[in-house]
Amino acid sequence: MNKRHSWEKRIEQLQNEKNMTPKQAKILQAAIELFARKGYFNTSTNEIAKLAGVAEGTIFRHYQTKKELLEAILAPAIMDFTATFFVDQFIADAIHTSHKNMREFLEAFTRNRFEFARQNTPAVRILLQELAFHPDMQETIKQLFMKKIYPRLTKVLVHFQSQGELKDIEMPAIIRMMISPILGLVINRFIIQPHAEHDDEKEIRQTVDFIMNGLGK
Amino acid sequence: MNKRHSWEKRIEQLQNEKNMTPKQAKILQAAIELFARKGYFNTSTNEIAKLAGVAEGTIFRHYQTKKELLEAILAPAIMDFTATFFVDQFIADAIHTSHKNMREFLEAFTRNRFEFARQNTPAVRILLQELAFHPDMQETIKQLFMKKIYPRLTKVLVHFQSQGELKDIEMPAIIRMMISPILGLVINRFIIQPHAEHDDEKEIRQTVDFIMNGLGK
Amino acid sequence: MNKRHSWEKRIEQLQNEKNMTPKQAKILQAAIELFARKGYFNTSTNEIAKLAGVAEGTIFRHYQTKKELLEAILAPAIMDFTATFFVDQFIADAIHTSHKNMREFLEAFTRNRFEFARQNTPAVRILLQELAFHPDMQETIKQLFMKKIYPRLTKVLVHFQSQGELKDIEMPAIIRMMISPILGLVINRFIIQPHAEHDDEKEIRQTVDFIMNGLGK
Amino acid sequence: MNKRHSWEKRIEQLQNEKNMTPKQAKILQAAIELFARKGYFNTSTNEIAKLAGVAEGTIFRHYQTKKELLEAILAPAIMDFTATFFVDQFIADAIHTSHKNMREFLEAFTRNRFEFARQNTPAVRILLQELAFHPDMQETIKQLFMKKIYPRLTKVLVHFQSQGELKDIEMPAIIRMMISPILGLVINRFIIQPHAEHDDEKEIRQTVDFIMNGLGK
DNA sequence: AATGAATGAGCTTTCATTCAT
DNA sequence: GATGAATGAAAGCTCATTCAT
Incomplete structure (x- = not known):
């Protein structure tokens, strides 16, 4: 769990390239984790928001739809x-x-x-x-x-x-x-x-x- | 489309084995088609009922939950x-x-x-x-x-x-x-x-x- | 309030013509009252459901969308x-x-x-x-x-x-x-x-x- | 479309009377256009801000609420x-x-x-x-x-x-x-x-x- | 004064499941 | 067995409003 995977560095790069707000980065990270673990349809935007520590509305400020987040x-x-x-x-x-x-x-x-x-x-x-x-x-x-x-x-x-x-x-x-x-x-x-x-x-x-x-x- | 696939025979077998009612067989067939085409989460029991030509309640008479149908x-x-x-x-x-x-x-x-x-x-x-x-x-x-x-x-x-x-x-x-x-x-x-x-x-x-x-x- | 308006008879006719369930009639009646009083956009389906005494989902069994209800x-x-x-x-x-x-x-x-x-x-x-x-x-x-x-x-x-x-x-x-x-x-x-x-x-x-x-x- | 309507002069007057900032004038103009075209409830403050070319927060600096803008x-x-x-x-x-x-x-x-x-x-x-x-x-x-x-x-x-x-x-x-x-x-x-x-x-x-x-x- | 990211309550809609008939 | 109306929890999404910068 605490071992640092090389793909975590990759995600950081991603965040820096497009200069995201910290919250947006959190959303992306949370979505990646949940989509990978439970699948797209099985993951609710509510769950993503909770894991990312943001309000659900914040997700939709940055990504118009859930699909766009994917x-x-x-x-x-x-x-x-x-x-x-x-x-x-x-x-x-x-x-x-x-x-x-x-x-x-x-x-x-x-x-x-x-x-x-x-x-x-x-x-x-x-x-x-x-x-x-x-x-x-x-x-x-x-x-x-x-x-x-x-x-x-x-x-x-x-x-x-x-x-x-x-x-x-x-x-x-x-x-x-x-x-x-x-x-x-x-x-x-x-x-x-x-x-x-x-x-x-x-x-x-x-x-x-x-x-x-x-x-x- | 109208070509008879060999797996259709397979389904018939299935019906005989477990002596299903015709309705139940229809449900199973409809579910197989829809799950294969659109995935389990993307298929609603309502759709299955419609394609099978039965009432939605009938599905749950034969299978307690949607998961059980899968x-x-x-x-x-x-x-x-x-x-x-x-x-x-x-x-x-x-x-x-x-x-x-x-x-x-x-x-x-x-x-x-x-x-x-x-x-x-x-x-x-x-x-x-x-x-x-x-x-x-x-x-x-x-x-x-x-x-x-x-x-x-x-x-x-x-x-x-x-x-x-x-x-x-x-x-x-x-x-x-x-x-x-x-x-x-x-x-x-x-x-x-x-x-x-x-x-x-x-x-x-x-x-x-x-x-x-x-x-x- | 208790005076019986002639349009109330008209609505009853409407309900009988298309044979609605009692709940559907209630929904229609509630929607008419609220739309007339507060306007379409100002009336939530939640309010309609409450006034009609049904679950919100019931509205959408009978009318696919709010617009369709209008x-x-x-x-x-x-x-x-x-x-x-x-x-x-x-x-x-x-x-x-x-x-x-x-x-x-x-x-x-x-x-x-x-x-x-x-x-x-x-x-x-x-x-x-x-x-x-x-x-x-x-x-x-x-x-x-x-x-x-x-x-x-x-x-x-x-x-x-x-x-x-x-x-x-x-x-x-x-x-x-x-x-x-x-x-x-x-x-x-x-x-x-x-x-x-x-x-x-x-x-x-x-x-x-x-x-x-x-x-x- | 490009014809200058007489009510556009009227709006200019309005700006001078109350000595508005240019931004505020833009907001008012955008709101008038959108309210007239799509109605008050159908127009979001976000849309108004976009059409006016200002940040959403700016609207609320000049008008406490959307209603006040109306x-x-x-x-x-x-x-x-x-x-x-x-x-x-x-x-x-x-x-x-x-x-x-x-x-x-x-x-x-x-x-x-x-x-x-x-x-x-x-x-x-x-x-x-x-x-x-x-x-x-x-x-x-x-x-x-x-x-x-x-x-x-x-x-x-x-x-x-x-x-x-x-x-x-x-x-x-x-x-x-x-x-x-x-x-x-x-x-x-x-x-x-x-x-x-x-x-x-x-x-x-x-x-x-x-x-x-x-x-x- | 101006920004725009963030919020959270509230919206319309979906859907597996229940139950009286 | 079969029906289908009804449910209510939960989904995706919108939006007026706030606030740190």
Whole structure:
């Protein structure tokens, strides 16, 4: 409980970026905690207000609706997640330099997503939980994936196929099989068993090995 | 839309087993459809009554609470899921006969889970969606997994390790890496893209190959 | 207070026509009283529920929204008002028989509107008060007037102009000058000074004389 | 839209009289516009602040309550309206000189009220709309009418009765029948159809003729 | 004088559940 | 068994008003 999670730093950053009032920060923090713990529909604005130590009306001064509060929590995480695919070194390098092979790329990718999940655990949890119930969010995510992530990933993976490092299977299948174990790793680590002992290094290596053996030539 | 899904047969079975009245069956069917489409919290008993063509009071004659209605939907699916691990041929055979190897077991397992998902799509969808919000259900599932499924699975997999067919990694990691791609396959097929074209045979084979290459020696 | 107003009978009729539950009738009655006394926006559904002796939720079982409750009160009055222009004797007679002159028509018209106001006092009051704030209602009334009432009235008045009984002024001006004193009479009688002593017969006669002298040739 | 209404000059006057700050003037202007358009209860102080371009708190620095803001809008109009009956030439003349007859008085009176409505359209609109809902304002207006306007008007009209220019009917009936068409003219001109084409001269003359014929001997 | 964040009472509306018929 | 009117607690949200800056 008192252990300081790395995502708590992340939330502080968030608060500083947009210069919020202390009360607004409290509201955001309370909402994140409650949404993550009990879900969006199961959390009342009254509860959020109480946990944040503000009047209920204060919530609605800063966020017009409860839904907007949810979006204020998820939007930055989603944007961060997407941004990675543009600026991060590992993508650019994979294509433009030749000294990186498939394994190095996969490891960088896995570590990167792993750290993202560590730093955004509550948002990731909320996103996973709520995605099913908010068709507008589904559409947003779908668009994001199809337009930003899928093409970039494909570009890299096709490159490795041409290098003979990756099996000649249809891209959707490759991506699904590559992502599944990474998601399995991350979700188990941060969502299902966040309090269990984990040898992160070892688990990451095992997962990368598994995918490499499964998909490599 | 009018295509008869295989899980509709499943519901009929359910009615016969417990000899329900037609009204009760209608209620169950309506609840399954709405819970799957909009989630438990987003579905009102009023809506269920309307879709089922019964009075709202009738629902509470058969199910004491709304939660009980949810459980009445999920319980059979969960029991069926578990039952498989006891009675199904593939488990017993895997252990007691020697003519089956790791690949055959894995393929049988994958096909079995795949067909289960096909026949219980709405229940699976509801279970995945709601699990996060109902701690009591989480506990039930956890117990079930730890006491019934995990030990049986371990027994089989240890056997294959002893046969030299399976890498010598810790069991939790093996199970996670084995299950992740199967879940990825099934969720993509029945939840995320249920209406897309799928070559099920091919995708199952690819997935089994992937796991075999990844985990086999 | 204990004097039985004729509009109270009117409300009972209303309740019997659509067969309401007793509670619904109570709600309607309470809403009419409060809307008439304090206005729509100034009356809370909580107040209505209390005066009607029902739970607040009961209101919303019968009327989806507060606005719908307002419409349920006004719609019958508006329809009655319009209906008069189709079925009432005075219109048909004025045109089709020759024994009625302008004065007789005007007197019939005035008495008819006077009695309507007497029997629908609360609804008329509410309509006058709220019309300004509900653009949708404004549009409804405007349409009603332009399509149903104005043409009929014009037909009759043109007839009297051709008979030389009515000044040759533009129709809109005639209608405005004819209606103004009738409205003045009715509003003063039932809205502004409902509790003052009134010699209705005399006031109606004076008003008719006034209009006849003002508009007649 | 951009045409400069005569009541806008009136508002400027208002500002100079009471030497307001520019902010206060903006608030008043915004409140007048919104109250006239949407009604008092339908307009929030937040909206007023936004339209006025001030902080919400600023409104309450100048006006203790929202109600006080309404009164600040209506009071000057009401006072102006009443003042007319004291200082205006047409009243004094009508009584003290003999060269003015009933028709001249009525025409002066009608034109005077017509111009008042033109110059105070928004305030008149607000007054008409809100009068029904504010018993205190009703009382004020009633007192004003009974003590200031009614006696003066009676004095003049009795004078014309004694001159044989006006029918011998009870004063309340005369006043009602005289005022109704003037109100009808004014309300139609400035409230109901402010954007329609109007031949003001003609309509005023028609109305005066109508009343003269109706009430004159 | 001016701000605008904060308040909390009160609003309309929803909904699982009860119960007389 | 079945009904559906009725309930009342709780939900999301609004808004006039206050107050520290």
